[in-house]
Each structure stands twice: as structure tokens, then as C-alpha cells.
Amino acid sequence: MSLVARVLRPLPVLLIVLLLVLPSLVVVPMSFSSSQILEFPPQGFSLRWYEAIAGNAVWLEAARNSLAVALAVVVLSTLIGAPAGIAIGLWRWRGRSLFLGFALVPAVMPPMVLAIGMYITYARFDLVGYWGLVAAHTVMALPFVVLTVMSSAQLVDPTLLTAAQSLGAKRWRVLVEIVLPLVKGGMAAGAIFAFITSWDEVVVAIYLTDPTFKTLPVVMWNQLRERVDPNVAVVATLLFAVTSLVMAYVVLKGERKKRVQ
């Protein structure tokens, strides 16, 4: 291979890597800016915006609300989605793929359609606010839980189930004592996706929150539309730091497991 070709060949992939990570990385230096407005490259270095966030009740309150919603969504979507994922992944039954399609549709519906539909429906039952948003986000997070649990349930060796049953275990016991431990990994992955889905959701949250109860993305959205200071970059950086650490852990652990196998 000529020298030019050797230099040029990895270039497309390098550019795609940049495209993928650049918007996440650019935010970090912007958060340490000392100027009044959000800009890149930032002017000067300071921690003033970190101090501003730490003392700002609106952001802290919104973060608390987001966390409360996301945790409830994780619990509910795992409780409801995991059994369905097991049923799809473990057995073949009539209507299986139709049911799978139905369970996945909420993930591809335009958020704006969901938002106004949920707004008029939930408002009738006085559900706008915390529980309404939990219900909405659970609907949107379920597809990910179903998918990940289904994938790990498909890997369960059917002879294990037959063996347990032939030894006299009831079907419920087989599910709880054999299948459940085997799909734990899928459930954990689904839970992470469910958390992120709720934590990052804007459009539906705009409609289902009110001035007394706002989540982090809603506050960010309002900020971005009005005045733009590095507050948003600070919040983004903090979130980015936490989630990248979690992800690094998950990816490395997954690779190690593969090597052992």
C-alpha cells in the first residue's frame, strides 16, 4: 500500500468518530468558561458556573425531580417489561411477533404526538405532574427493557428448563429460580436504558410538567430558548462525567466476560 493510501484509509472512520463524540466533548471546556455566555473555545478558566449551579435552587430542585421520576420509571418498567421480555424470548407462541411489535411501537412514535395525546388524556384524570410523567416515561422506556430482557432470554439453554421440570419443579419455580438469574444482565441493561430514556426526555415532559414541578431537561430547554449561559454546559458536563464512567465500566466488564467465555 502506498503511503498516501495508508494515511487516508482510516480517515473516514476517524471523521465518524469525531462526529460521534465531538458534541459531547465540546461541552466540557465550555463549562469551565469565565465569561457570561456559552461559547467555544471558552474565554478564560473559572469554576464560577459550578458554584452558581451548586447554589441554584431551580437546578437542584429539577435534578431531584428528574431523579425521582427516572427511578420510579426504572422500577415500573422493569417489573412490567421483564416478564414480557422473558415470555417473548423463552417460548414460541401464537402472536408473539405481533405482540413484540406492539410493545416496541411507543419507542418510535413521534414524541409530539405522544405529548399532546397524553396531555389531554392524563389531564382528564388529573394525572399531570409526577405520576403522569412517570406513566408516560414508563411507556417510552418499556420497549428497551423488553428488547434487552428478550435478548438474554433467547440465550437461555432450553435443556436447563426441561431438566428442571423433569425433576419436578413447577413452571413458576423454573421461571423464578432458573430463568430470572440468567436474564439478570439483560434486566440491568434494560434498566440503564430506561433510566436514560426518562432522564433525557424533553418533549413529553414539557407538556406533562407544570411550573411547580419541572424536570432537568425542561429547565434546560427553557434556558436554551431564553438566555444562554454556561450553566447548561456545567449540568451537561456533570451528567456526561457520571454516565461515561458507568458506560466505561459496563463495556469493560462485558469485554472481560466475553474473554472468559
Added chain:
Amino acid sequence: MSQPRTGSLHWLLIMPLLCLLALFFVAPLYFVIERGFTDPAGAGLDNYRRVLDDPAARRFAWNTVRTAVTVTVCASLLGYTYAYATFKASRRMRVFLLYCVLVPFWTSLLVRTYAWAVMLRDEGVINKTLASLGMIDAPLPLLRNSFAVTLGMTQILLPFVILPCYSAMTRVDVSLVQAARSLGASPTKAFFRVFLPLTRPGLAAGAFLTFILATGYYITPVLLGGPGDQPIAVLIENAVQQQGDWGLAGALAALTTVMVLVALMAGWRSLTRSVLETGRKS
């Protein structure tokens, strides 16, 4: 394979999900679509007639479809390339490349979109760099146009192409490609005649998913696009927020839903096949 006898246990396991979706997903969809026919009282098909006669609605619909198609093409080309590079890379490189695919998932979509706005504007880093290199005299118009929207949405939707493509590639029987090579096919020919057709279901699944998701986008076009890039979602929001016209919003929501469902059915086979095979070892 899977167990043949399940009795009715699977019904018990899926019942909670069916109930939840019926109450909190199907009912809202039904009520918003119903509004399209009943608001104002006795509207019937009037709202739909208004949508079809309205040149603005046609323009917004065209914006939506045009953006979705452009983004799907860009994301498919870049995503497949990236997945192939990942597939061919050494183990360490592969971990790195797979990690990079996941990075976007963990940064708020709002923030990533805004980061583009900061980089692309007239006094942004790209224009400043080009100007200081003497390559341009006046700043390039990079923001508030279709270019910015396509860039922002491609960035967000790329993982949805890369992951199914990569997963399809790992299931390919590599000896088939080697057989083609040993029978005299050039590397290029072996790729296009053997490898690409074998991985096409993954690509199709990714492309359909991208198209369907792109038709529903709201945040990115609003923050990065110009007046000519605003999608139907913006029209729906205007109908609700500015005019309180729930009938029009209902009709638009119904049309959008139908569009998504049609695309979903068109891609149904490749999507379910890709999904149902993801976890299965070949």
C-alpha cells in the same frame, strides 16, 4: 430450540404490559385522533380538509420527509462504513470504536444539539478556524439551515444504524467470503456480492429505524434549522400552543401516526428479523 408447551403462562407474563399500554399509550393516541374528528363539534373530516388545502401544512410535511430521507441516507452510509471498520478492527480498537458509538447516548440530546449550534454559528470555532487560515473571507452560513439539521440528526441517529449493522456482520459466516476470494473474486467483488447481501437485513433495519425516528424529530430542527426545515411536529405544537386549535392538531397527529405506521409496516420484516435474531447465536 424454544420450549413447545407453555400453556397460558405467557399470557400472565405479558398481561401487565398490555394493560399499561392500553391505558397510557393507546388511550392517549385514540383521544388525540378523536379530537381531529370532533373538535369543533361536528367537524367530521373538516380538519383533514383544512390540512390538505393548507400550503403551509404541505410545506411542513415536505420538510419532514425530505429531512428524514437525507438523514437516513447519510446515517446509512456512515453507519455501515463505521460498523465494517469496527468488525475488521483489532480487539482493542473494536472496544474503543464500540465505546464511541455509545458516547452520544450518554449526553443529553438537548446539550449535543446546542453544542452544534455553538460550533456552527458565524463566530463559532469552525468559521473562526477557517477565517484564520485565510480560507474564507466571510463566515460560511452553517447554522439555521438544512445542513445543520442533517448534521445534528445524523449524529444522534448514527448508533441506530451502526448497532444493527455490526450485529449482522458478527453473524456472517466469514468462510463464505473466503470461498468467494479463493474462487477468484477480487476483495471488492467479494464484499459487494457476498458480504453486503448477507448483512443487508441489519442495514435495512437500521435505515428503517432511522427514517421512522427522524420523522418524529422536534428538538433538533427547532434549535438548528431555519424556517425551511421545520417539521410537522412544529406545526402540531403551533396549533396547540398559539391557536388552541386541538382539532387541527388531532388531524395532524393522526396523519403523522399513519405515516409512522406505514413506514413501520414496510420495514416490519427486516426490523423484527433483526430484533429477534440479535441475541441468538448463529
